[in-house]
Amino acid sequence: MAKDGRGYRAGAFALELEGKIVGYIRKCDLGKLKGEMVSNNLGPTNVVKKHIAKMSWDVMSFEVGMGMGNELLQWMQASFKLNHLRKNGAFIMFDHNYEVQRRCDFTDAHITEVGFGTYDAKGKEGVYFSIKIQPETCRFTDGGGKLNPLVGSNQKLHANTNFVLDVPGVDAKFISKMELPKYTCKVTEDARGEFIESQYVPTAVEVSDLKFTIGSQSYKTWYDDAMKFLVAGERAETQEKTIAINVKGPNNKDDICILTFKNCGYKEVQFAEAMEANKDSAANFVTTFYVEQVEVEIKKFD
16 A cells, blocks of 8 residues: 555556666566465265365566566576576555555566567567566555666667578568467476475476568568478578568667577468459468577667
8 A cells, every 4th residue: 555545546656676677667567475275075065165275376467668677688588598596576566656556476486478579661660679577465555655667778679570581592571471489497386395486497488489470572482491391391490591670779770689589490471362353452371380499689779
């Protein structure tokens, strides 16, 4: 509750990591504290008796701009390199005067998912990473103090419209849309009878598919390349591709971020959309790749 007994807005919050504000986030979901219920059917009564067997903390999720703090970027990069770090931090909520009203402190969190979003040459949005973390403990406490609300100047550099795609062996100039994959690190609960709150251990890592919408004027190089991979059987690991995406600044020259996807192979090629007489759109085709690994390098961050 606010100090004067009034409510406060829900749309003012920031992420703290190891004691430092690391990014001004657009959206967050703090999950929930939940108890797992057990039902007991007892012979002498027709009333089902219930009790809680154990408790757990839900996954937290948030969206952060590409101009994030370096601490968050390094945490992501470590996870991509299979160096799974546990981090402590907090989501901080403040009012219209930037007085801190509430904190949600978490400990020993693992990154469990990173989504890279969609890029569209006709888009009108900024670029955000969607991130999920699994904490081991959470504690909500009252606020105190004032939060500096300044947003870094690099945030305005990031839009989803300016990008350059590099795919070896094909003409990648006429890309209109890119649907980028999600990195997922599965964690398994490691419960101990001595403790109420479980620990979590990382297990398998997986990256979902990468999908491009491409102008039909360049279909031949993609078609020939896909035929080699899918039909002729040139599918050895050495023949998989490393695909790079350079996110550009407003001048379309400066590199803001480089996304690199490794061990990529053709999965689907759709050379004709549903066709309709006098349809008011350009002809495109869609290509989907599987991906094994991802790397992120951000050139300008706050």
